[in-house]
Amino acid sequence: MNEVQMRLSGPDAIADSSISMIVSLISQEQLGNQLENAEIHARGLQQIVRLRGGISSLEGNFPLALQVCKSDIMLSLQLGKSTIFFRDNMPDLATQQELIFDPFMIPGSVASGYYHVGSTLQKIFSDVMRFCAMMNAEIRTTSLDFLGFEEILISICYRLLKFRSLNELKNNPDIHSMFHLGLTVFTMSTFLQFDRHKIISHRFLSTCLQEVSRFQSYGNQDHLNFWFLMVGGIWVANDEDGDWAICTIRETTHRQGITTWNQARSILCMFPWIHGLHDQPGYDLWTRAQANQEKIEFTVPGR
Known part of the structure:
Protein backbone atom coordinates (compact mmCIF):
# COMPACT_ATOMS: atom_id res chain seq x y z
CA MET A 1 0.00 0.00 0.00
CA ASP A 88 -25.03 8.55 -20.86
CA ASN A 89 -24.11 8.06 -24.51
CA MET A 90 -27.39 6.39 -25.38
CA PRO A 91 -28.49 8.96 -28.00
CA ASP A 92 -25.29 8.45 -30.02
CA LEU A 93 -25.33 4.70 -29.44
CA ALA A 94 -28.95 4.47 -30.57
CA THR A 95 -28.07 6.16 -33.85
CA GLN A 96 -24.93 4.08 -34.36
CA GLN A 97 -26.76 0.82 -33.71
CA GLU A 98 -29.89 1.95 -35.60
CA LEU A 99 -32.05 1.71 -32.48
CA ILE A 100 -34.38 4.30 -33.93
CA PHE A 101 -37.60 2.36 -34.48
CA ASP A 102 -40.63 2.47 -32.23
CA PRO A 103 -40.13 -0.30 -29.63
CA PHE A 104 -43.86 -0.59 -29.14
CA MET A 105 -44.24 -1.83 -32.71
CA ILE A 106 -42.73 -5.07 -31.41
CA PRO A 107 -45.58 -7.62 -31.48
CA GLY A 108 -47.03 -8.06 -27.99
CA SER A 109 -44.88 -5.41 -26.29
CA VAL A 110 -46.36 -3.06 -23.71
CA ALA A 111 -46.19 0.71 -23.52
CA SER A 112 -44.72 1.87 -20.23
CA GLY A 113 -47.20 4.76 -20.15
CA TYR A 114 -49.84 2.12 -19.46
CA TYR A 115 -48.37 1.82 -15.98
CA HIS A 116 -48.21 5.59 -15.32
CA VAL A 117 -44.60 5.57 -14.17
CA GLY A 118 -43.62 8.99 -15.50
CA SER A 119 -41.69 10.20 -18.52
CA THR A 120 -38.19 9.40 -17.18
CA LEU A 121 -38.86 5.70 -16.63
CA GLN A 122 -40.89 5.55 -19.83
CA LYS A 123 -37.90 6.78 -21.83
CA ILE A 124 -35.52 4.32 -20.14
CA PHE A 125 -37.98 1.48 -20.72
CA SER A 126 -38.24 2.48 -24.37
CA ASP A 127 -34.46 2.37 -24.80
CA VAL A 128 -34.20 -0.99 -23.05
CA MET A 129 -36.88 -2.42 -25.33
CA ARG A 130 -34.96 -1.14 -28.37
CA PHE A 131 -31.81 -2.81 -27.06
CA CYS A 132 -33.69 -6.10 -26.53
CA ALA A 133 -35.17 -5.95 -30.01
CA MET A 134 -31.69 -5.55 -31.46
CA MET A 135 -30.32 -8.45 -29.39
CA ASN A 136 -33.29 -10.67 -30.29
CA ALA A 137 -33.20 -9.92 -34.01
CA GLU A 138 -32.41 -12.95 -36.17
CA ILE A 139 -30.56 -10.74 -38.62
CA ARG A 140 -28.72 -7.66 -37.35
CA THR A 141 -28.10 -4.71 -39.62
CA THR A 142 -25.18 -3.52 -37.44
CA SER A 143 -22.51 -5.29 -35.39
CA LEU A 144 -22.13 -4.66 -31.67
CA ASP A 145 -18.78 -5.39 -30.06
CA PHE A 146 -18.26 -6.08 -26.36
CA LEU A 147 -17.32 -2.48 -25.51
CA GLY A 148 -20.39 -1.16 -27.30
CA PHE A 149 -22.53 -3.71 -25.47
CA GLU A 150 -21.07 -2.55 -22.13
CA GLU A 151 -21.55 1.12 -22.93
CA ILE A 152 -25.24 0.66 -23.68
CA LEU A 153 -25.75 -1.10 -20.35
CA ILE A 154 -23.65 1.48 -18.47
CA SER A 155 -25.73 4.32 -19.94
CA ILE A 156 -28.95 2.59 -18.90
CA CYS A 157 -27.67 1.81 -15.39
CA TYR A 158 -26.55 5.39 -14.79
CA ARG A 159 -29.92 6.77 -15.83
CA LEU A 160 -31.74 4.32 -13.56
CA LEU A 161 -29.54 5.11 -10.56
CA LYS A 162 -29.82 8.84 -11.21
CA PHE A 163 -33.60 8.53 -11.16
CA ARG A 164 -33.63 6.76 -7.78
CA SER A 165 -31.01 5.02 -5.63
CA LEU A 166 -31.66 1.59 -4.18
CA ASN A 167 -32.03 3.09 -0.70
CA GLU A 168 -34.78 5.37 -1.98
CA LEU A 169 -36.75 2.67 -3.77
CA LYS A 170 -36.33 0.15 -0.93
CA ASN A 171 -38.06 2.57 1.41
CA ASN A 172 -40.85 3.39 -1.05
CA PRO A 173 -42.24 0.14 -2.49
CA ASP A 174 -44.71 1.22 -5.14
CA ILE A 175 -45.37 0.74 -8.84
CA HIS A 176 -42.45 3.07 -9.68
CA SER A 177 -40.13 0.98 -7.50
CA MET A 178 -41.26 -2.25 -9.11
CA PHE A 179 -40.77 -0.87 -12.60
CA HIS A 180 -37.44 0.78 -11.73
CA LEU A 181 -36.00 -2.19 -9.85
CA GLY A 182 -37.17 -4.63 -12.52
CA LEU A 183 -35.29 -2.65 -15.17
CA THR A 184 -32.22 -2.41 -12.91
CA VAL A 185 -32.07 -6.14 -12.23
CA PHE A 186 -32.75 -6.99 -15.86
CA THR A 187 -29.87 -4.74 -16.92
CA MET A 188 -27.52 -6.19 -14.29
CA SER A 189 -28.42 -9.77 -15.16
CA THR A 190 -27.55 -8.92 -18.76
CA PHE A 191 -24.38 -7.09 -17.68
CA LEU A 192 -23.07 -10.01 -15.64
CA GLN A 193 -23.83 -12.82 -18.08
CA PHE A 194 -20.10 -12.97 -18.78
CA ASP A 195 -19.61 -13.61 -15.04
CA ARG A 196 -22.47 -15.88 -14.12
CA HIS A 197 -21.10 -16.65 -10.67
CA LYS A 198 -21.45 -13.01 -9.56
CA ILE A 199 -18.34 -13.25 -7.41
CA ILE A 200 -18.94 -9.70 -6.14
CA SER A 201 -21.75 -9.80 -3.58
CA HIS A 202 -24.90 -7.85 -4.42
CA ARG A 203 -26.83 -8.77 -1.31
CA PHE A 204 -28.33 -5.30 -0.92
CA LEU A 205 -29.85 -5.52 -4.39
CA SER A 206 -31.29 -8.94 -3.55
CA THR A 207 -32.76 -7.56 -0.31
CA CYS A 208 -34.40 -4.71 -2.24
CA LEU A 209 -35.98 -7.26 -4.56
CA GLN A 210 -37.53 -9.12 -1.66
CA GLU A 211 -38.81 -5.90 -0.08
CA VAL A 212 -40.36 -4.56 -3.28
CA SER A 213 -41.85 -7.98 -4.14
CA ARG A 214 -44.14 -7.55 -1.14
CA PHE A 215 -45.81 -4.71 -3.00
CA GLN A 216 -48.36 -6.50 -5.15
CA SER A 217 -50.62 -4.56 -7.50
CA TYR A 218 -53.44 -6.27 -9.30
CA GLY A 219 -55.72 -5.81 -12.29
CA ASN A 220 -53.96 -4.41 -15.35
CA GLN A 221 -50.57 -4.62 -13.60
CA ASP A 222 -50.54 -8.39 -13.12
CA HIS A 223 -48.20 -8.93 -16.06
CA LEU A 224 -45.75 -6.38 -14.66
CA ASN A 225 -45.77 -8.26 -11.33
CA PHE A 226 -45.00 -11.53 -13.07
CA TRP A 227 -42.12 -10.11 -15.15
CA PHE A 228 -40.65 -8.41 -12.08
CA LEU A 229 -40.73 -11.66 -10.10
CA MET A 230 -39.17 -13.65 -12.92
CA VAL A 231 -36.24 -11.29 -13.56
CA GLY A 232 -35.79 -10.98 -9.81
CA GLY A 233 -36.00 -14.73 -9.39
CA ILE A 234 -33.29 -15.26 -12.01
CA TRP A 235 -31.08 -12.83 -10.10
CA VAL A 236 -31.48 -14.59 -6.72
CA ALA A 237 -31.71 -18.13 -8.14
CA ASN A 238 -28.42 -19.22 -6.57
CA ASP A 239 -28.78 -17.26 -3.32
CA GLU A 240 -29.10 -19.27 -0.12
CA ASP A 241 -32.22 -17.33 0.85
CA GLY A 242 -33.70 -17.06 -2.64
CA ASP A 243 -36.60 -19.44 -2.07
CA TRP A 244 -38.94 -16.52 -1.46
CA ALA A 245 -38.93 -15.88 -5.21
CA ILE A 246 -39.96 -19.45 -6.01
CA CYS A 247 -42.89 -19.29 -3.60
CA THR A 248 -44.06 -15.89 -4.81
CA ILE A 249 -43.83 -16.89 -8.48
CA ARG A 250 -45.86 -20.01 -7.74
CA GLU A 251 -48.58 -17.96 -6.03
CA THR A 252 -48.62 -15.36 -8.79
CA THR A 253 -48.91 -17.85 -11.64
CA HIS A 254 -51.75 -19.60 -9.83
CA ARG A 255 -53.58 -16.31 -9.30
CA GLN A 256 -53.11 -15.23 -12.92
CA GLY A 257 -53.98 -18.65 -14.35
CA ILE A 258 -50.61 -19.12 -16.09
CA THR A 259 -50.26 -22.87 -16.57
CA THR A 260 -47.64 -23.37 -19.29
CA TRP A 261 -44.17 -22.06 -20.01
CA ASN A 262 -45.38 -20.83 -23.40
CA GLN A 263 -47.97 -18.66 -21.65
CA ALA A 264 -45.35 -17.40 -19.22
CA ARG A 265 -42.85 -16.65 -21.97
CA SER A 266 -45.40 -14.71 -24.03
CA ILE A 267 -45.95 -12.40 -21.05
CA LEU A 268 -42.23 -12.01 -20.36
CA CYS A 269 -41.57 -11.04 -23.98
CA MET A 270 -43.91 -8.07 -23.55
CA PHE A 271 -41.20 -6.62 -21.32
CA PRO A 272 -37.39 -6.46 -21.53
CA TRP A 273 -36.25 -10.01 -22.22
CA ILE A 274 -33.33 -11.33 -24.27
CA HIS A 275 -34.04 -14.83 -25.54
CA GLY A 276 -30.44 -16.00 -25.75
CA LEU A 277 -29.70 -14.89 -22.18
CA HIS A 278 -32.96 -15.25 -20.28
CA ASP A 279 -35.00 -18.06 -21.85
CA GLN A 280 -33.07 -20.93 -20.27
CA PRO A 281 -32.71 -19.50 -16.74
CA GLY A 282 -36.33 -18.34 -17.00
CA TYR A 283 -37.48 -21.83 -17.94
CA ASP A 284 -35.41 -23.37 -15.14
CA LEU A 285 -36.94 -20.95 -12.63
CA TRP A 286 -40.43 -21.64 -13.95
CA THR A 287 -40.06 -25.40 -13.58
CA ARG A 288 -38.74 -25.01 -10.02
CA ALA A 289 -41.72 -22.81 -9.13
CA GLN A 290 -44.16 -25.39 -10.47
CA ALA A 291 -42.39 -28.42 -8.95
CA ASN A 292 -44.74 -28.81 -6.00
CA GLN A 293 -47.92 -28.28 -7.96
CA GLU A 294 -49.80 -30.81 -10.04
CA LYS A 295 -47.78 -32.13 -12.96
CA ILE A 296 -48.08 -29.69 -15.85
CA GLU A 297 -47.08 -30.33 -19.43
CA PHE A 298 -44.40 -27.83 -20.49
CA THR A 299 -43.22 -27.02 -23.96
CA VAL A 300 -40.10 -24.96 -24.54
CA PRO A 301 -39.79 -23.11 -27.86
CA GLY A 302 -37.21 -24.81 -29.99
CA ARG A 303 -37.26 -28.09 -28.02
Missing part, protein backbone atom coordinates in the same frame (compact mmCIF):
# COMPACT_ATOMS: atom_id res chain seq x y z
CA ASN A 2 2.90 2.38 0.69
CA GLU A 3 3.99 2.01 -2.92
CA VAL A 4 0.48 2.88 -4.04
CA GLN A 5 0.32 5.94 -1.79
CA MET A 6 3.70 7.14 -3.03
CA ARG A 7 2.58 6.76 -6.61
CA LEU A 8 -0.68 8.62 -6.03
CA SER A 9 1.11 11.50 -4.31
CA GLY A 10 3.66 11.84 -7.10
CA PRO A 11 3.63 13.32 -10.61
CA ASP A 12 1.77 10.29 -12.05
CA ALA A 13 -1.20 10.68 -9.70
CA ILE A 14 -3.65 11.45 -12.49
CA ALA A 15 -2.13 9.14 -15.11
CA ASP A 16 -4.23 6.37 -16.66
CA SER A 17 -2.09 3.77 -14.88
CA SER A 18 -2.88 5.33 -11.48
CA ILE A 19 -6.61 5.40 -12.21
CA SER A 20 -6.48 1.78 -13.30
CA MET A 21 -4.66 0.90 -10.07
CA ILE A 22 -7.37 2.50 -7.92
CA VAL A 23 -10.11 0.72 -9.86
CA SER A 24 -8.32 -2.55 -9.12
CA LEU A 25 -8.14 -1.66 -5.43
CA ILE A 26 -11.87 -0.95 -5.37
CA SER A 27 -12.55 -4.31 -7.04
CA GLN A 28 -10.39 -6.11 -4.46
CA GLU A 29 -12.30 -4.48 -1.60
CA GLN A 30 -15.61 -5.37 -3.26
CA LEU A 31 -14.53 -8.99 -3.60
CA GLY A 32 -13.74 -9.07 0.11
CA ASN A 33 -17.01 -7.25 0.90
CA GLN A 34 -14.98 -4.44 2.51
CA LEU A 35 -17.35 -1.79 1.25
CA GLU A 36 -16.23 1.02 3.56
CA ASN A 37 -12.68 0.73 2.22
CA ALA A 38 -13.99 0.48 -1.33
CA GLU A 39 -15.96 3.70 -0.83
CA ILE A 40 -12.85 5.48 0.49
CA HIS A 41 -10.92 4.46 -2.62
CA ALA A 42 -13.87 5.53 -4.78
CA ARG A 43 -13.83 9.02 -3.27
CA GLY A 44 -10.11 9.24 -4.01
CA LEU A 45 -10.85 8.16 -7.58
CA GLN A 46 -13.49 10.87 -7.80
CA GLN A 47 -10.91 13.53 -6.89
CA ILE A 48 -8.38 12.24 -9.42
CA VAL A 49 -10.94 12.12 -12.23
CA ARG A 50 -12.03 15.64 -11.28
CA LEU A 51 -8.41 16.81 -11.56
CA ARG A 52 -8.24 15.15 -14.98
CA GLY A 53 -11.23 17.20 -16.11
CA GLY A 54 -14.11 14.83 -15.42
CA ILE A 55 -15.17 11.42 -16.70
CA SER A 56 -15.25 12.71 -20.29
CA SER A 57 -11.47 13.29 -20.08
CA LEU A 58 -10.99 9.52 -20.17
CA GLU A 59 -12.47 9.20 -23.65
CA GLY A 60 -8.97 8.77 -25.06
CA ASN A 61 -8.75 5.48 -23.15
CA PHE A 62 -12.23 4.11 -23.77
CA PRO A 63 -11.78 0.74 -21.99
CA LEU A 64 -10.50 2.54 -18.86
CA ALA A 65 -13.49 4.90 -18.90
CA LEU A 66 -15.82 1.92 -18.96
CA GLN A 67 -13.89 0.24 -16.12
CA VAL A 68 -14.28 3.34 -13.96
CA CYS A 69 -18.00 3.56 -14.72
CA LYS A 70 -18.61 -0.12 -14.14
CA SER A 71 -16.81 0.02 -10.78
CA ASP A 72 -18.88 3.08 -9.81
CA ILE A 73 -22.17 1.38 -10.72
CA MET A 74 -21.32 -1.85 -8.90
CA LEU A 75 -20.40 0.02 -5.72
CA SER A 76 -23.55 2.13 -5.92
CA LEU A 77 -25.65 -1.03 -6.09
CA GLN A 78 -23.78 -2.61 -3.19
CA LEU A 79 -24.12 0.46 -0.95
CA GLY A 80 -27.59 1.52 -2.08
CA LYS A 81 -26.28 5.05 -2.67
CA SER A 82 -26.14 7.36 -5.67
CA THR A 83 -23.32 6.96 -8.18
CA ILE A 84 -20.26 9.20 -8.10
CA PHE A 85 -20.05 9.72 -11.86
CA PHE A 86 -22.59 9.88 -14.68
CA ARG A 87 -22.26 8.84 -18.30
